[in-house]
Amino acid sequence: MKISQYGSIDALQQLLILGDQYNTHGIPSPCWITKHPQRIHYTQEGEEYCFVEVTCRDGVQYGIQAFGDEAIALYIEANKCYMCGLSMLNEYNKDIQPIEETIDGVNYMFDSIGCALVFKKLRSIYGIDFCLNN
Numbered sequence: 001m002k003i004s005q006y007g008s009i010d011a012l013q014q015l016l017i018l019g020d021q022y023n024t025h026g027i028p029s030p031c032w033i034t035k036h037p038q039r040i041h042y043t044q045e046g047e048e049y050c051f052v053e054v055t056c057r058d059g060v061q062y063g064i065q066a067f068g069d070e071a072i073a074l075y076i077e078a079n080k081c082y083m084c085g086l087s088m089l090n091e092y093n094k095d096i097q098p099i100e101e102t103i104d105g106v107n108y109m110f111d112s113i114g115c116a117l118v119f120k121k122l123r124s125i126y127g128i129d130f131c132l133n134n
Contacts, residue, residue: 006064008052008074015054031056032082032106037075040089041106057130081114082108 013057014029035053043049050071054062066074077086079098088098103120104106110116 006066006073008050008064008070008076011062011064012052012054012074012077015056019056019104031062032108033078034061034107037078037108040071040075048072050078052078065128079109081115083110083119086111 012033016033017079030110031054033052034055035051037050037052041049041051047067047071048069048071050066052064052074054064055061065071076087076089080086088109099113099116100110101110101116101120105122108116108119110119
């Protein structure tokens with residue numbers, strides 16, 4: 001995993017890839033994005049703002065927020081296909097119509113039906129703890 005210049009992106013990637021390492025049971029708990037940012041917001045001073053909510057299987061929730069250039073980077077990172085990592089933002093990929101699938105009660109975002117199917121197949125083989133992120 002590469003380290004970014006932004007702490008919010010590092011935090012998001014750590015949670016999605018490694019899960020919640022600090023739960024009470026000492027066992028990593030898979031995490032996923034439960035609130036994808038729909039757009040960049042602006043503060044009263046005109047600075048960019050982005051918020052992402054991450055929930056882990058053990059019920060712990062994390063809020064990740066960023067301002068300025070970091071907010072834009074977090075917005076882009078949070079709107080990638082869960083399977084292949086391709087950006088699902090129309091300004092970057094005009095042909096993509098994001099697909100939201102609910103699997104085992106969790107909403108996942110994919111860039112295509114193919115990615116959703118591959119994820120479901122891998123999940124059925126490796127079980128509920130299967131976690132894949134770029």
